[in-house]
Amino acid sequence: MSDSSRSPVPGQFTVVLHSHLPWLANHGRWPVGEEWLYQSWAGSYLPVFAMLRRLADDGLADQLSLGITPVLAAQLDDPHCAASMYEWLADWQLRATEAATSADADRRTLGAREYRCAADAIAEFESQWRHGGAPMIRTLASSGVMELLGGPLAHPFAPLLDPRLRRFSLTEGLADARARWAVDPAGIWAPECAFAPGMEDEYRSAGVGHFLVDGPTLKGDTALGRPVGDSGVIAFGRDLVVSYRVWSPRSGYPGHAAYRDFHTYDHASGLKPARVTGRTVEAKDKRPYDPQRADAVIDRHVDDFVDQIRRRLVDESARIGRPALVVAAFDTELFGHWWHEGPVWLERVLRRLPEAGVRVGTLASARRNGFVGTPVDLPASSWGSGKDWRVWNGPQVQHLVQLNTEVTETAVSAVEKVLATGGPTRSRIADQIVRETLLTVASDWPFMVSKDTAAQYAVDRAHKHAHATREICDAALSGRDEQAARLAANWSRADNLFAGLDARRLPTIDAPGRARG
Structure with a gap:
């Protein structure tokens, strides 16, 4: 990165993560059920929260806005889920041990690598998670490294919900956050970014100051938060240009040939042995995963994303005639569970952005720092297919x-x-x-x-x-x-x-x- 690219650029960049799974405890295990929770816990929640602790230990603040739905928080604190997660991690290590003793050289390499990963995950779980997620999340929230976003109790599609139940699920969900984390969330990630006109008044009554919508809900003009009507509640829009740089199924980073393939399994062990290799390559023809090959690609994608953020902030600030806000929003489970290299990529991005002259902040800090424009009326919308309610x-x-x-x-x-x-x-x-x-x-x-x-x-x-x-x-x-x-x-x-x-x-x-x- 050249010296000129390190000069400060106007505005602020914000990452928003949405952590959610439905209630899976006691409702099946495999192929769908609790297994989904434990895969996401091991693949995403362990590394993402470990990353946040490292950032907090280094004195960094306002790194991202993190939504954790009440229904997921309940599972992360549930004794049955915690005990079963411990068993799942031990089983992962046992499966890796069996693979490491295989006669096949590639399977032995896979088993040894997975054994080390499982051992690290067990150590992380034992030291940070054995009493549930709430103690650690409280500590991180009080450190200031992140903004916690709340939400309604069981992740309903709110516009279609009876207004009595809609109001109840929101106020109870915010109370759940207060009880678990000693935090009164100022903002929420509304489930599915779903909105119907009038919901802004319910947000105001519940004490919600800001929420997220998808970019098309603001007709693509996401460079500032916008008060909704006369409610004073701010809608922030997801910038699709930068978000799709990561998330696009056709051209997003996770599809690179060097990254670990999510869909290909070693059926004897249940481990994932292959790299993507190519989008049209059959599973049986995919090449073995090589972490060193992937690591070099991570750095290239970090540089590309940082350059993209710099250009987007400069262009959007010039377009609106004032410092702009750029919001990239993703499901937390993308990082680690779906995209194995995602947590490493995200930490490197967050550390490199300030070095590149980019101001990083949360949705709450964007409000405090005045990245808010004129009021707007929002249409019925979501972030699903068609950006309407059809899903x-x-x-x-x-x-x-x-x-x-x-x-x-x-x-x-x-x-x-x-x-x-x-x-x-x-x-x-x-x-x-x-x-x-x-x-x-x-x-x-x-x-x-x-x-x-x-x-x-x-x-x-x-x-x-x-x-x-x-x-x-x-x-x-x-x-x-x-x-x-x-x-x-x-x-x-x-x-x-x-x-x-x-x-x-x-x-x-x-x-x-x-x-x-």
């Missing part, structure tokens, strides 16, 4: 849309009756009805169906939680209180997340469209 309410998932509507209506009616007849004390029956309803309407299930990724698992999960909701409601509405209590207790053994959820805080409706409570 979550299109023809393929109409059966789930109808299911969600019916279950929500049944649940709210039952909760009102249970609370009306049970006195002022907390009702575990009502709590579990709400809990199962929230799991039913999670945005993950229609997404998986629309994208045909483990679609049957998604349908089964939606209907399982709908069944749980309905049978508890049926017993409660029929006056079979003991049976309702027994059913609620039984279902809570599997779905025991959100201990602070209190159905008494669920709003009721005074008139169409106006919530109370």
